[in-house]
Amino acid sequence: MKDLLRLKTSLTEEIEAVLNDQIRKEAHSSALYLAMASWCDRNGFDNSADHFYKQSDEERQHMLKIFKYVLDLGGTAVSPTILDVKFEFNSFREVFEEALEQEVLITQSINNIVDKCHKAKDYMTVEFMNWFLNEQKEEEYVARRALELFDVIGEEGTGRWEIDHQIPKIKYE
Amino acid sequence: MILKEKRNTILEEVFRTEAGCVYQSDVENCFYVDFGGRAIKFSILCFFRLKTLVDKVNLPDMAACPERSSDIEIISPCACEHCYVLTLAEIAALKELLAGAKVMLELNSILKERLCRLVK
Numbered sequence: 696m697k698d699l700l701r702l703k704t705s706l707t708e709e710i711e712a713v714l715n716d717q718i719r720k721e722a723h724s725s726a727l728y729l730a731m732a733s734w735c736d737r738n739g740f741d742n743s744a745d746h747f748y749k750q751s752d753e754e755r756q757h758m759l760k761i762f763k764y765v766l767d768l769g770g771t772a773v774s775p776t777i778l779d780v781k782f783e784f785n786s787f788r789e790v791f792e793e794a795l796e797q798e799v800l801i802t803q804s805i806n807n808i809v810d811k812c813h814k815a816k817d818y819m820t821v822e823f824m825n826w827f828l829n830e831q832k833e834e835e836y837v838a839r840r841a842l843e844l845f846d847v848i849g850e851e852g853t854g855r856w857e858i859d860h861q862i863p864k865i866k867y868e
Numbered sequence: 869m870i871l872k873e874k875r876n877t878i879l880e881e882v883f884r885t886e887a888g889c890v891y892q893s894d895v896e897n898c899f900y901v902d903f904g905g906r907a908i909k910f911s912i913l914c915f916f917r918l919k920t921l922v923d924k925v926n927l928p929d930m931a932a933c934p935e936r937s938s939d940i941e942i943i944s945p946c947a948c949e950h951c952y953v954l955t956l957a958e959i960a961a962l963k964e965l966l967a968g969a970k971v972m973l974e975l976n977s978i979l980k981e982r983l984c985r986l987v988k
């Protein structure tokens with residue numbers, strides 16, 4: 696009997712499922728950042744709004760990267776449905792706290808995938824996910840840096856205006 | 869069973885239960901699911917799509933729901949021309965059949981890897 700399973704795809708059903716789950720999470724990140732951009736825009740933080748528009752685009756690119764990987768390996772990539780995207784925040788600071796929280800969640804999720812891949816001996820996907828681990832290093836750095844500005848600059852007086860102007864200057868090098 | 873008649877493709881039995889049987893065709897690279905009085909041909913992708921859909925059905929929820937329409941579930945994988953209209957018991961049986969088939973396919977995969985590919 697031919698090994699039809701392997702002929703069609705090198706992804707196991709389980710790995711395909713966790714990758715589709717990650718596709719959904721990246722799409723959710725993208726939607727969440729868009730909501731954050733909306734909040735910042737509405738409240739007069741134009742630079743932060745731009746920052747989150749860019750983040751939102753990046754997350755969509757992450758989603759597509761996994762999407763195409765699944766298809767390239769003969770699997771089925773599922774276009775995700777995104778529900779319950781938070782769009783109200785209590786403060787400028789809370790937006791950035793949530794952004795960092797979201798990045799931490801994504802890092803954990805990617806760690807879990809790599810863990811599952813090792814168990815399934817799917818080293819091809821481990822190699823693929825390495826790019827995401829590196830990306831998370833940068834993403835967490837930027838999110839943490841942004842939040843630190845609130846302590847360094849302080850929110851009193853024109854503090855928030857100043858923070859908004861420092862946000863675009865954060866770079867990971 | 870439906871598939872007793874002669875076909876021009878040789879079918880190998882993957883897994884059988886009381887309720888049905890899954891066959892593989894090495895010539896056509898596809899599966900035949902003989903279940904509920906019909907044998908339906910599935911491509912590899914459609915076969916796993918079918919399994920995903922069947923696994924998604926939550927049997928306890930279905931049993932607990934008082935509406936008449938929840939007695940049956942319609943499953944049409946991959947826009948195939950075929951669809952299944954199944955009762956709760958039938959879904960349980962199909963779940964078992966497909967899960968068993970998947971284990972056998974994985975076993976076949978492992979055997980191929982260990983016995984054939986690795987020694988080449």
Ligand SMILES: [Fe+2]
Pocket residue numbers: 721724753754757801
């Ligand atoms: Fe991401």
Ligand SMILES: [Fe+2]
Pocket residue numbers: 724754798801834
């Ligand atoms: Fe991110």
